[in-house]
Amino acid sequence: MSMSGASCDILVIGGGHNGLVCACYLARAGLRVRVLERRPLVGGAAVTEEFHPGFRNSVASYTVSLLHPKVMRDLRLAEQGLRIVARPYANFLPLPDGRALRLGGGLAESCREVARFSARDAERLPAYYATLERVAEVLRTLLLETPPHLGGGLFEALRAVRIGRRLGRLDLAGRRDALDLLTKSAGHWLDGWFESEPLKGALGFDAVVGNFASVYASGSAYVLLHHCLGALDGRPGQWGHAIGGMGAITQAMARTAASLGVDILTEAPVARILTRAGRAVGAVLADGREFQARAVVSNLNPRLTFLELLEPGELDPDFVRRIQNWRCASGSFRINLALAELPDFRAAPGMAVQDHHRSGILLAPSLDYLERAYWDARTQGWAREPVIEMLLPSTVDASLAPPGRHVASLFCQHFNPQLPDGGDWDAVKEQVADQIIATVGRYAPNFEAAVLGRQILSPLDLERTFGLTGGDIFHGALSLDQLYSARPVLGHADYRTPVAGLYLCGSGTHPGGGVSGIPGHNAAREILRDWRRRKRRGSW
Known part of the structure; x- marks a missing residue:
């Protein structure tokens, strides 16, 4: 009533x-x-709408974990x-040289994949994931709790001590890892673990999702960790598609x-x-x-x-x-595409649905690539070679597109909410979208011709449509000064x-x-x- x-x-x-x-x-x-x-x-921002006749998609938010x-x-x-349907892989990373890296199809399979690039990194990968999970598990115990009011009297002090004891249950190495992940840059953290650029690019992507910052900025390791706090169906780090x-x-x-x-x-x-x-x-x-x-x-x-x-x-x-x-500034740009056919990747040929089509497709071949994207956006307004995660949800959900057709979600970094020299996002967003689609086309040559229609959301559009100030998908940067007892003040x-x-x-x-x-x-x-x-x- x-x-x-x-x-x-x-x-x-x-x-x-x-x-x-x-x-x-x-x-x-x-x-x-x-x-x-x-x-x-x-x-x-978590809505599904028709954006082209007969084609529906998640308009802004696009994946579940x-x-x-x-x-x-x-x-x-x-x-x-x-x-919710789990991805076969967490990520499929096609590379400019025609190779590809697949991560997340199980630890043994991920190690076999990484070994094609670096035997040393394959040996270290289980320890890396175990380290992340050990710290993430402690932080998960804090998610459903109200942060203590620091300086707020005896009761709040006791709550803060109780939380400190949870971190204290980690051994010394674990406490050091927690400190690193809360304060270091993702770039330095990953450089300390691995030598393979594709692996570091794939893992480093989580540090720039919605985070308009250098991958070498202090605190960006926490953003990487934040994206590891989910547990789809009880499986940490698993990502999925919501049907519909x-x-x-x-x-x-x-x-x-x-x-x-x-x-x-x-x-x-x-x-x-x-x-x-x-x-x-x-x-x-x-x-x-x-x-x-x-x-x-x-x-x-x-x-x-x-x-x-x-x-x-x-x-x-x-x-x-x-x-x-x-x-508040995510540096994110969203595109939804109606496709006549699936992308045919040089690194994994074929337009029939394959597991990599059902996974998160990353264009982030190295930390240097992520870094250049950020500095392009800082100095010129947007990345000339953008960082892209593409999902093709129609490969698991036929209700989103007509028979034989598909939809794509492109979530892209880095795009400065404040264009230099007073630039106007409405004036350039079509040009920027062309550039993003062309970037995907360098990995899948049929992609540009397959586009039947598109919906473009610049940082300004994200703000106007969904109230995401500065296009910020997190309602405020996930930096140490804006977390936990300091979020928002x-x-x-x-x-x-x-x-x-x-x-x-x-x-x-x-x-x-x-x-x-x-x-x-x-x-x-x-x-x-x-x-x-x-x-x-x-x-x-």
């Missing part, structure tokens, strides 16, 4: 996946929840029809939300968060409609929440300054904000970006704790 025009307990701004997750947990606890979504459909198993179970996503596209995830969440009584309003852009006596009490839409609530939860980027939706004066100047300096990493009754539940909170549902889950827990506390005091 719709609550439109009536007050509710909790108002959620933004119907992206974390907003939906948060709404579900709150409604399951018996609260009356309303979600306000700016676009005509919920899902945020970080979605937390607890969220999947609690929201009954499998019962709502969600099905990424929108299948958020539509399943929306069905669960509806079954719990959540009221979802689409085409409802919020213009302002209402406050009274320093407390959030509702929201005003762009069309003037007002919605009252006992508390408000924002799934938006912290910069949008604090700098655009609150009245000046609601926040102290120091907090405002820090939010103004919240770094030290003293407010517990999903609460300086405005009473206003909470955050998006990727700008712990543990950061990716389609995980964890920020929504954690925020709901903290909201319910406050709700029960205030209810006991009779203040709600």
Whole structure:
């Protein structure tokens, strides 16, 4: 039953996946929840839409790994029809010389593949993966916990000590590895392990996904580690395709939300968060409609929440300054393509569906290649030889394209959100898309002629369409100064904000970006704790 025009307990701004997750947990606890979504459909960046007649694809977010198993179970996503198919390989890396590297078809197979490039690296690969997993396993225990408020009294100090003890359970070598992965550059980390450029390029890709930074920038090793925190079907590091596209995830969440009584309003852009006596009490839409609530939860980027939706004066100047300096820039460019046929790679000939077509196809042949892409973008606006991950989801999901046809997702780095000399992304994005497609064509000669239609999303388009400030897919850089107890600002990493009754539940909170549902889950827990506390005091 719709609550439109009536007050509710909790108002959620933004119907992206974390907003939906948060709404579900709150409604399951018996609260009356309303979600306000700016676009005509919920899902945020995890949506599936038709982009060319007869062709559908995941528009922005494009692959599954970080979605937390607890969220999947609690929201009954499998019962709502969600099905995820694992990739045969994590990655297929075609090389300019006609060779290819395949990673992720099992450790023994990966070692055999790597041995074709370096016997030494093949010997070291099991230890490398074991090291990553040992540190990742410790960090996974922190994902569903609220970061401690450093300097926040005895209780918070004890929580911080407890977390420190978990890291302390690692032996000395493990603690050294954890320090390296939290502070070093991915380039230096990988150079210390391996000699094969293709292997380092393939592994280094995870360090530049959504991270507009040099692969040799301090802290980029953590971004690599962040992408190893997922565990599809309990298998760490496994990636998969959502049948029906990424929108299948958020539509399943929306069905669960509806079954719990959540009221979802689409085409409802919020213009302002209402406050009274320093407390959030509702929201005003762009069309003037007002919605009252006992508390408000924002799934938006912290910069949008604090700098655009609150009245000046609601926040102290120091907090405002820090939010103004919240770094948002992914350097990402997205293209969806309708294809007449599959790419025929020189490194793996044939247009019949093969395992490499069902995997993540990487154009990242070396760390130097990744580095040049970044510096091109810094100095010239975009990479002349872009870093590309291409998926062909129609190879496992025939519903996305007409018979015999296919769709491709191209997720590309590096593209400067702020073009030099005042350049305009709208003026150059078609040219840039041509260059990206031509880059793939150098590895698969039939590719350019196979393109029937395309959807282009520059960093500016990602911001305008999905509210990804600076095109940032993570709602804020995953750097050490913007993680854990400092995400988004030290003293407010517990999903609460300086405005009473206003909470955050998006990727700008712990543990950061990716389609995980964890920020929504954690925020709901903290909201319910406050709700029960205030209810006991009779203040709600």
